[in-house]
Amino acid sequence: MNKQLFKISLGAIIMITSFSFTSCKKFLEVTPKQQVSDATLWATPENADLFLNNIYASVPSMATDDPWDNYSDNSLNG
Numbered sequence: 001m002n003k004q005l006f007k008i009s010l011g012a013i014i015m016i017t018s019f020s021f022t023s024c025k026k027f028l029e030v031t032p033k034q035q036v037s038d039a040t041l042w043a044t045p046e047n048a049d050l051f052l053n054n055i056y057a058s059v060p061s062m063a064t065d066d067p068w069d070n071y072s073d074n075s076l077n078g
Contacts, residue, residue, distance in 0.1 A: 041047055 041051055
């Protein structure tokens, strides 16, 4: 019984050791989904358009109740 338990535990130790040394490099190297490299960004005109649309969307809009003259030289000079 002791020899059989020894063989099973030795086999388990060998399997665990072999699995721990197995390479999982592809599993660990994940490309980030929130970041885009410059090569990918400017690769196609469609990607560049998406980037510029995102930039333009972040520009604050002028949709207020203020008259447009408040944002021009007329607001200072009358």
